[in-house]
Amino acid sequence: MKKIFLIGFSLMALNALAQKSDLRPLVSKKADAIEQKVIAWRRDFHEHPELGNTEVRTAGIIAKHLESLGIKVTTGVAKTGVVGVLKGGKPGPVVALRADMDGLPVTERVDIPFASKVKTQYNGQEVGVMHACGHDSHVAILMGVAEVLASMQKDIQGTVKFIFQPAEEGVPAGDEGGAALMIKEGVLENPKVDVIFGLHINSQTEVGEVTYRPGGTMAAVNDMKITVTGRQAHGAYPWSSIDPVVISAQIINNLQTIVSRNLNVTENPGVVTIGAINGGVRSNIIPEKVEMLGTVRNFSKEDEAMFIERIKTIAIKTAEAGGATAEVKIPYSNHYPVTFNNIALTEKMLPSMQSTAGKEHVKLKPPVTGAEDFSFFQEKVPGLFVFLGGMPKGKDPLKAPSHHTPDFYLDESGFVLGVKLLSNLTLDYMAMKK
Known part of the structure; x- marks a missing residue:
């Protein structure tokens, strides 16, 4: 059976290679020609980051660039999003390409000339703002793809929809934003999208490398809030209390048994994390209430x-065992589905990735327990989300600063491969559908 599958996959790969776009050499030439422009865009966005749903400056630069290319532009989508539509000179499918635009409430520590000095208010606190996840590079790369493809518009066999998305990192509780709001406002319609491609830079993957995974590639995420209510008392007389602090500690420990005892770890990974716990105001008062936040x-x-189901049962029953009550809200403020790469699409586009980056530089990767709201697009249309190397060559991935940290750093020499990759995925998919 395995041999038959491999033969079938090889035939599919050969068929896909036979249907590559003949515009690939031109894509490579044009991408190389604008490499420094892409890097300059990225540096500008990096120096002027904006948090989710506030990407006004970023959106303005994107819209102006797309309009200069003759691309039809819509602004204000999902608050600050920008959508460009490039209709090719020949009929064919509608391919969407997505880049996220938002930065993070992180104070930059990297010693570079274009480091962010931006400050803003977030959750009632003054914070630094930084592109600590590489969204600035995603925007610059997709702007480069738009320039490359617009320059060969008459030869394009279909329509390209450029989606510049705000608020991928999430929005405050009670607010709307990101991919879900873009979909709600019709971003996948008029014209109706057939397939969507996206990429994410990775600071711990060497430049020149592309990694991918068919099926579940990034995790579904639910955040949660657990509120434990007991009885307040003086710290000197704990027997007069129903102590929510002790009960919360028991809940935290008991939650870890879900992964160790309820999850079939041979099939899929899983994570339960309590990231914040708040209760009490001074050392000698046992509080009435403790609140925990987790993912x-x-x-x-x-x-x-x-x-x-297990989180709710464990929290509620553990609290009851101690004489307290527990309220569990899950999801509390956000939920992202699994980032699921359509398996047939992934197999079909693998030769395109390999011929762009070199077969030896395209590698299968394990599941990632981080989450991505690109997953909302993939629930509606077949999608492929891949990872692009951004770590300097020869550096130890275990020592390279990770995403969402003040020391996050990218080697800009990897951006041009991103331009070529998204351009070729688009044109090769169209060639397969002619």
Whole structure:
């Protein structure tokens, strides 16, 4: 059976290679020609980051660039999003390409000339703002793709929809934004999208490398809030209390048994993390209430349902055992589905990735327990989300600063491969559909 599958896959790969776009050499030439322009865009965005749903400056630069290329532009989508539509000279499918625009409430520590000095208010605190996840590079790369493809518009066999998305990192509780709001406002319609491609830079993958995974590639995420209510008392007389601090500690420990005892770890990974716990105001008062915030990660709908049920049962019953009550809100403020790469699409586009980056530089990767709201697009249309190397060559991935940290750093020499990759995925997919 395995041999038959491999033969079938090889035939599919050969067929896909035979249907490559003949515009590839031109894509490579044009991408190389604008490499420094892409880097300059990225540096500008990096120096002037904006948090989710406030990407006004970023959106303005994007819209102006797309309009200069003759691309039809819509602004204000999902608050600050920008959508460009490039209709090719020949009929064919509609391919969407997505880049996220928002920065993070992180104070930059990297010693570079274009380091962010931006400050803003976030959750009632003054914070630094930094592109600590590489969204600035995603925007610059997609702007480069737009310039490359617009220059060969008459030869394009279909329509390209450029989606510049705000608020991928999430929005405050009660607010809307990101991919879900763009979809709600019709970003996948008029014209109707057939397929969507996206990429994410990775600071711990060497430049020149592309990694991918068919099926579940990034986790579904639910955040949660657990409120434990007991009885307040003087710290000197704990027997007069129902102590929510002790009960919360028991809940935290008991939650870890979900992964160790309820999850089939041979099939999919999973994570339960309590990231914040707040209760009490001074050392000698046992408080009435403790609040915990956490995150849950899964790779299947079945595991997600199991985790939610077990979290509620463990929190509520542990609290009851101590004489307290527990209220569990999950999701509390956000939920992202599994970032699921359509398996047939991934197999079909693998030769395109390999011929762009070199077969030896395209590698299968393990699941990632981080989450991505690109997953909302993939729930509606077939999608492929891949990772692009951004770590300097020869550096130890274990020592390279990770995403969402003050020391996050990217080697800009990898950006041009991103331009070529998204351009070729678009044109090769169209060639397969002619």
